[in-house]
Each structure stands twice: as C-alpha cells, then as structure tokens.
Amino acid sequence: MTSVSTEPRDTDGPTPATAPTGGSAAQRERRRRILDATITLAAEGGFDAVQMRAVAEQAEVALGTLYRYFPSKIHLLVSALAREFTKDVDRSAIRATPGDTAHERIMYVLNRRTRALQKQPKLTEALVRAFMFADQSVTGEIHEVGTSLTTVIARAMHGTPTHGEVTEEEAAIIRIISDVWLSALISWVTGRMDEKDVEKSIDVAVRLLLR
C-alpha cells in the first residue's frame, strides 16, 4: 500500500507480466487473451460493458488472475489503448505520410486516426473515458500512449518515417496539437461535438500553430 516509489512496478511481489514482454509464453498468451476480451467487450457495449467478471470469463482466466495482470479496470483499459496506439506507431514507421505540407500531413494522420475511432464509438468511449479517469498509478501506461501520439505527429510533421530530431518549439506545438485532439475526442465521445467539429477544431489549431 505504501507504493510511493517513483516506479510503480515490482514493489511488493511476484506480479507477472505487467509489461507486454516478459513472462512465460503462457503468460504472454493470457495477457493477450485478456486484452482481446477487453477490446471485444468495449467495442460491443462501451465502458460499462467492460465488467471485470465478464472480461475474466471471456478471456478464460479467473478473476484473481485478471487482477494479478491488471490491478484495476482503468489499468486494463489504458493498457488496451496503449496496445492499439502502438500498432499505429509501427504502421507510421513503414512509409512516408502523404501530403505536401506539414499541415496536410498532420491532418492526414490525425483524421485517419479520428475516423478509425469514430467507426467504433463504443470502443472509443471506453478507452477515452478510462484514459481521462486514470490516476497517478497509471502513469506508465499513460505515458506510453502520449509517446505514441507524439511520435506519429512528429513523423507526419517532417514527412519522413525516420525519427528525426524535433526542436523545442516543434515539441511544444506537437503537445498542443495532442491536447486539442484529445479534448476534441472527449467532446465527441460525450456528444458535445460531431465528427465535423472534431476535424475543424484540429484543423484550426494546426493552422494557427504552424503559420
């Protein structure tokens, strides 16, 4: 309970594969099944449908095991989000982003991601709400998500899949764009913006920041 150390893992026991790698093959497999079940349930019924007992049942693990792998529902959902975003980063590394200007390229990647999320509104609702609700204990997973997003935007900005250096100013701009995108996503999830509003608000932000 007194986990005040800076790194939240490995403080008090033999907790297994909190990280995607490590552990036995059976453990990695269990972890995969759990995250798959999470995504499936979230896609069907959103945040409320991701019930720990249901996830455990669908993943064919005991409830206690589920909690051994993911210490809370929020950790579980944010980890699922992190896994999805990581896939995106890998994809963005393969080829250059289409578009002639930084503005066009950034809008391309963000809109593509936005539309993908909007095709699965329930899933998005679950993941975004978990992300927003996360407290200090989820710092690691949150950071992973942030890094993925930053990397993708940075690559789009430069137009190359290579991981070029970014200046201080560019980093600041990227952070602001991320903030705006996330805020817009929240507004969309909670029904305060429609798809057009989301694209528009990001477009305006990018235009103002890159001028």
Add this chain to the structure above:
Amino acid sequence: MTSVSTEPRDTDGPTPATAPTGGSAAQRERRRRILDATITLAAEGGFDAVQMRAVAEQAEVALGTLYRYFPSKIHLLVSALAREFTKDVDRSAIRATPGDTAHERIMYVLNRRTRALQKQPKLTEALVRAFMFADQSVTGEIHEVGTSLTTVIARAMHGTPTHGEVTEEEAAIIRIISDVWLSALISWVTGRMDEKDVEKSIDVAVRLLLR
C-alpha cells in the same frame, strides 16, 4: 430514459431544483447545503471521499433526496464545479484585468485560477476527474463550465470587463487555450506535470497562438 431533447431538464417528472434558481426557499437551501458538503468532502479527501451517503449525511438530507437533486455523483461534482467557476466569472466582471498585453492578461487570469486550484489539490482532483468522466447526460452542466471559462479568457484578452464581441479567430484561439489549460490541469492532477510545467505549457500555447 428517452431524454433525447436538447434540454435535459423537466422531461419526466417533478424533479426539483436542478437549476440553481427556482424551487422553494427550503429547496434552494437544501441545494446549497448539498453542494457545500460536496466541496467540503472533496477538499478533504478528493474524489473517493465524496461518497453519496456521506454527502447526504453532512448536508442533512436523505440519500433519496440527494439523488432527487443530483441524479448521480458526477452531476453533483460537476454542478459544484460550475458553481465555483460562476463565482469567478462574476469576479472578472467587476474590474479590468491587469496586464499590458493580451498575453499578460490571459496568463494573469489563468495563473491565478491555476494557483487557486493548486492550493486545494484534493478538491481539484475531485472536480477535474468528475468533469472528465462526465457523459452525455451532464451536457448542461459541462456547457456552463465551458462558457464561464471562455468568458473569463475573452475578457482578459480584450482587457475590459465588458463583454465585447469576439471574432471567429479569437473564439478559436480561446477554445484552444481552454483545451491546453484543461489538459495541463489533468496532467497536474494525475501527477504527470508539476506547477511549473502547467504554467509553462499554457504560456507557450498563448505565445504561439497570439503571435
């Protein structure tokens, strides 16, 4: 349950004072006691300490009555936030904001608000997390908060307490600043940023947007 109307109030029954005004004096008084209890509990122990039974007890109303006034814990907390923010707006209407440039004035009001929030970290945590977790049913209260924030920034931008017109572009800039401020606040609440980071990130955003 089928409250798809644009205005969420008065759809299905004799629900009393959802709005701050209206109802008998005794009802306004109960509403005030409930929100006071909410703020007190939140200030002491944060989101988790705002337990519906505890709020009801401290406000000296029955649990059922509490739910009649505020249909969920989230509504309750966001309403409390809205009340606090409204006080701010009233204050900002009284006198001009100090500062020679829009940048200085905006930073002045946002930093003042930020520091006030940081003096009561538990309270802020409770309010911000509720705000983030709010779903569609809380649209009204959320909108109230957003309007307050926008108004305060707009006044600071122009340097006058009068409610002058804002251009499309100014409105867009204000929205982005709000987004950044909120994101920074979340990061601070969840321990991913310290006070300096918050001020800095807003300062950078304002500088980039007002240049």
Add this chain to the structure above:
DNA sequence: GACTGATGTAGAACGTGTTACAAGTCTAGA
C-alpha cells in the same frame, strides 16, 4: 379542519469493482 399530491426520510436491496482466501497446478531444482 380534512383530503391530495408532491416532497422528504429511513433503510433495505442490488450491481459491479475490488479484495481475501483456500485449494489445485505448474515449474525449477535437489
């Protein structure tokens, strides 16, 4: 003053996230 409908009260009950625990199973090393 008595009736009536809305409002408030007290407390039980339910659902779901989380924790606890006893017992079974698997793995590494002797």
Add this chain to the structure above:
DNA sequence: TCTAGACTTGTAACACGTTCTACATCAGTC
C-alpha cells in the same frame, strides 16, 4: 521423483453508487 514456491482457480465477501419501498410531512384546495 520429490519438494518448495510461484501461479492459477473458484468463490465468498466487502464497499460504494444507485434504485426501490414504505411511511412521514408539508402546501394548497375544498
């Protein structure tokens, strides 16, 4: 093979948000 310890299972229990029920109170109307 045997044993120790970690891991997994199944299940019960607990906490808190939320709902429900039966009764009390209060305001307005006859």
